[in-house]
Amino acid sequence: MDERVSFKQGNEMDKMGKRGGLMVLFAGLCAGAMDAMAEYGLNFPDPVTRIGQDIYGVHMLTMQIATWLLVIVVLVMVYILFTFRKSKGYQADQHFHKSWFGRWSWVMVPAMVLMVDLTIAGSAQSTLERFWNAPKQFCSDEGADPERCFDMNVKVIGHQWWWEYEFPEYGVEYQGEFYPVTVESRPTDEATAGEHYLRDVDNPIVLPVGRTIRYLNTSADVLHAWWVPELGFKRDSIPGYVMETWAKIDADKVGTYRGQCAELCGTWHSKMPIVINAVTVEEFERWIENKKSTLLASLIEANAAKEWTMEELYTKGEAAYNTKCSACHRPDGGGLPPAFPPLRGSKVALGPVVDHLKMVLRGKNTMPAWAMLSDLEIAAIVTYERNAWGNATGDVVQPSAVQAAR
Amino acid sequence: MSSSVSASDDPYYIPEPSPWPIVAMLAIFSLLMGAAFSINGVGFGSLLIVVGFVLLGYMFFGWFGDVVEENMSGKYSGQVDNSFRQGMFWFISSELFFFATFFGSLYYIRNISVEWLGGTGYLAATHEFITSQFVSQWPTAGPLNLGGSFALVNTWGVPAINTAILLSSGLTLTWAHWGLKNENRKQLIRGLTMTVVLGVIFVIMQIQEYAHAYGALNLTLESGVYGSTFYLLTGFHGFHVIVGALMLAAVLGRSMKGHFTEENHFAFEAAAWYWHFVDVVWLGLFVLVYWM
Amino acid sequence: MSSIESRYDDLHHQSEPHEHDHGPIKGWRRWVYSTNHKDIGTMYLMFSLTMLFLGGLSAMVIRAELMFPGIQLLEPDLYNNIVTNHALIMIFGAVMPAAAGLANWMIPMMIGAPDMALPRMNNLSFWILPAAATMLILSFVVPFFPGGGSQINTGWTLYPPLSIKVGMSMDFLIFAIHLLGISSVLASINIIVTIFNMRAPGMKMSQMPMFVWTWLVTAFLLILVVPVLAGGVTMLLFDRHFGTSFFDAAGGGDPVLFQHLFWFFGHPEVYVLLLPSIGVLSMVIPTFSRKPLFGYMSLVGSMIFLGTLGMVVWAHHQYTIGMSYGAVNYFMIGTILISIPVGLMKFNFIATMWRGSLSFETPMLFAISIVIMFVFGGLTGVMLAVIPADMQYHDSMFVVAHFHYVLVPGAVLALFAGVFYWLPKWTGNMYNERLGKLFFWTNIIGFNMTFFVQHFLGLAGMPRRIIDYSVQFTEFNVISSVGALIFGLSHLILLYIVIDTIRGKNREKATAQVWEGAKNNGLEWDLSSPPPYHSWTKAPKLDENAKYAGA
Ligand code: HEA
């Protein structure tokens, strides 16, 4: 903005040249900034799957195009603002829109934009095609296409406000029934989580690297979305429907990957972290064997025809309550009224045992139904609720009572 | 009482300040407040609804009374008449989109969500893992068969008769319009009366059909998506028939008073358009809800 | 080129009130019973300002809570409720009524009409708004009473099944949406009829000022999509209370159906918010460039194209919910193509400034900053439209950054520009230009500080709609919250300027033309400032070949 420079054609050209140089420099800086961005954690974390890398590529391409377009617009605007000023005596060109440019720009501009659009859409499409339709075949199936098959399923079930994972191919036979291994993954509290505040869980899901996994997303109550940025995508959990996605963690990407629920799911939506421990296949096999034997032990225990004592049930119940029920009813039984009623002094918890059991088994409104828990677990929780926090009913609820109430 | 634009050849009538809009607002407000309270079982809700209806009636008489009076005293130019016509036209267009929502939902449910649950289409994995017992078909009450089994209303019973009724009511209305155009008041009044009577018969048949469906057929609002879409579509249509019949009844009353002339009968046309719109929606219903 | 004065030799006397033109009646009835487009316009604008402060106050609470990790001020449900209300109040309470207020004030003046076509209905469409706002606020208040049930923790999108589980406050919200819908549909009908039927004799559609065109397209969009939202929430109401299962898989329904209905409304809705502002810019930019609007017909064409395309791309908000490959591909390409009409619009604005003679009064400052910032917001929109990448961005703070970059410049700031542009015309007083500039600078600095960093938060993995976040996101959230404070406080300057100009003490009087460059740019500048109570009691005679848009 140099006041002394009078408005002369020659001078103007000269200045345009200088400005042009500055603009190129500025644009270069912007492009350089992009690489720096990734380094300082301003961009996506580095993806660990092939699909994630493709998506990352699409993202970087569109972001670069967007940045360049923005730079062009800004430069043009800056040029206009400094050149065509009334305060510098610039007279408006009343016939500009009647020039050939004015006549034809309405075709030229869309054509140019369309070209950029097609570039973006084209690069997105090839990625989309690979990623969108999950394969339907196991790699071990006969005639499976090695490029489009999966090694194992993992069912991802969203709950208010925790995640449940099921390994449909891994499990134990017990009394003629098949029980798949499941992992109940709940947020850990602030003190334990430390630096991973809101990003840590008590039971991380363990997954093998180098094997293609088909994720089956669904939900038990409301919408959730399962998002681990390192895998490269998120998927919604819709109650009553199952959605498939697939990904393979690269064989050399052993590590811990954190994410969280990304679809508003009510009160504690902010507390639904996801932690994946990606380990080698051998380690995974060991882990799942371990899980299987624990599962078997708990099945045997829950079915033992045994009278449980108050102490046994109370301690078991306390542990189960604090993982399963305390998100809503709080560890002290105080609830979060008006959404979640307190159990301390609650009419149901102090009233007839049957009503209490029915409430837990069937649920009501936001209160989930807990029928998937074993008789023993429910008996323990109910015993605990009827005797903790000054609810001194003294009732000892046996698994057989739960069985009867089902 | 006119502050209309003056001096110009064709002045546009600008009404005086009017209390009716605010009464209309209060009427709708108390209706909806009442509805919000009463569906949650708060006692005074129904009182508010009653107040709302009373206000609404008062407003309609007052507002349209003013309009009629202004019209009769010749304050409206052709341009004002044109504004009313265009206004009614766009109002009906928006109503059309309201129904389009429900038809669209019916399409989505029949051809997308039920298909997925039954194991075809993009979310077919649902069938593999959750709804493996469910067979995609229409009608359906869904994988959990909500509301229990039900039977269907017989398309060629009451619905077919109702189609005939509505279609012929369209004819009688057009006949009345001819009467109006030819300054044959008798024909106008006869035609309108027949139309209103046919409308009332339609509503009565519809109510009886509902009662039959609820009782004998066990087809209720709770009968899964079939019951839901069935009652939503037919119910909102029935509501529109009632409104249309009320409009026609008002027009009938005004015809008897001799309000309409050959060229000045916007109210008649508005009601007629509305009625034809309701007619067309019914044809869509008959084909897509009852028949197919 | 003949100047507009010479074309209307006989117009001058019209600006002075004459005997037919009796003023407003006295007292509250003037407002409550009003049938005057200016009074109704004023009420719309006042209502909108109130709602802007209410919605802004809730935004301040949101930012205060998000300033640091941990839960400091609110309960989670209360937080979500405030987010829900923030969005609804801003969109339905602040932006749409402000645009409707401008339409009421300006459209009759711009097309040479005495008033809106249906004046009584005009009053009704305004007065429904306070009723709707009452119900909206009640939905927030009800849970604090015993028996009031739980809070609305669903966000403004009201997705089931969560919204089915909420207590009775949800019903208030649903009915509030019905009311808002009735209001918008009635207002739109009125605007369409006014534009079609009330133009001064001789004014062709192709001669209308661009602001009128933008509102015409907006009104059509509203008529077509608002009933869909009304239908959708009605189905929600039925699922909540009457045992239907539209959104319940157990009965064969699908929660996603609601999302389709919502976004079939929701995406055109964002163009409803955008287009009137485009209209304002197409009036402001030529005025301060002292040059006709570039590409009048291509702007009209691109707008119609935008409106049409905008109706068929809704599902880009739902990429993660599972649609077939064909469907997502279609929605992706459709959405990306929207950059064509919008790009053409922005190009036309830039070309209007090119070789113009620019001066930088407050409305123009806003217009220039809007062009740049909206392009930025639009470009992030295109990034979001690319499905594979949206699998990452979706429901993260990146989306929040995108939509505030389009909503605030693309809607709110442009409305500010319009207010500064026409305030002298409305009140007859010039506003304080120095304060106007101060407002502008604090405003855009605060705005960019608030929302620019949210892009990085989103990329780094922070979801939206969370009350509490992990410590790694702290720094940017602090910056964002401080920016929001600056941004929020800057609006107090706006409030002061507006009150100061209306009171008019020590303020310079505005001439009829107000701006040097406004000469050929709309009929409103031929009326006195402030204009007479009834604008064009006698229709102006127009030149057949002139454009009243200034082209
Ligand atoms: C005024 C409001 C407004 C406007 C104008 C826009 C404009 C656009 N929006 Fe935005 N959007 C919102 C308001 C708005 N949006 C809101 C409120 C949400 C979130 C809702 C919620 O979930 O709560 C949202 C969310 C949203 C999403 C969903 C994200 C998600 O949840 O995952 C997407 C995805 O496609 C999207 C895309 C776009 C696109 C492509 C445009 C286009 O119209 C932009 C076009 C403009 C340009 C492209 C810039 C100018 C053009 C050029 C300079 C030419 C050259 C350009 C190219 C060649 C590319 N928007």
Ligand code: HEA
């Ligand atoms: C037109 C629409 C509009 C407008 C104008 C705004 C304006 C603002 N929004 Fe808005 N916002 C939305 C529409 C809008 N928003 C939508 C649709 C959502 C999504 C909701 C959802 O997820 O469901 C959202 C969500 C949203 C979030 C995300 C919440 C979350 O996901 O958890 C945030 C967080 O920063 C935010 C912040 C702001 C801020 C700081 C402003 C500022 O611009 C506000 C500035 C204005 C004022 C501050 C008012 C004037 C001044 C005073 C009141 C004086 C007093 C001031 C002080 C005390 C400082 N908004």
Ligand code: CUA
């Ligand atoms: Cu689960 Cu959010």
Ligand SMILES: [Cu+2]
């Ligand atoms: Cu959109």
